[in-house]
Amino acid sequence: MKKTQSLLIVLFVLLLGMFTFQDLAIYNVLFNPESTFGWFFESFGELVLAYMGAFSAFALLKINWKKWLRFASGI
Structure with a gap:
């Protein structure tokens, strides 16, 4: 676990450095x-x-069509 974490950190730092200039x-x-x-x-x-x-x-509008018609007509 420790070796994997350190490898990921090194990879992240390398990618960060590369994208800084590219x-x-x-x-x-x-x-x-x-x-x-x-x-x-x-x-x-x-x-x-x-x-x-x-x-x-x-x-x-399709789901609430009847509610929309009541609202638009003022009922």
Whole structure:
């Protein structure tokens, strides 16, 4: 157990050191405005949230349709 913990700590420190210096390069690849890869995931991420919102609104209205009609009509 002690050997495994020390190995994980060393691995974590090495990864932390590596990403300290490589973070800017990764950021430039993923979030470059001319990058097709970054543009695709930016657009796809917004689309997923829009679909989730539309589905949630539809499910809410479908489940509580009678309550919604009473509220909207003022009864």
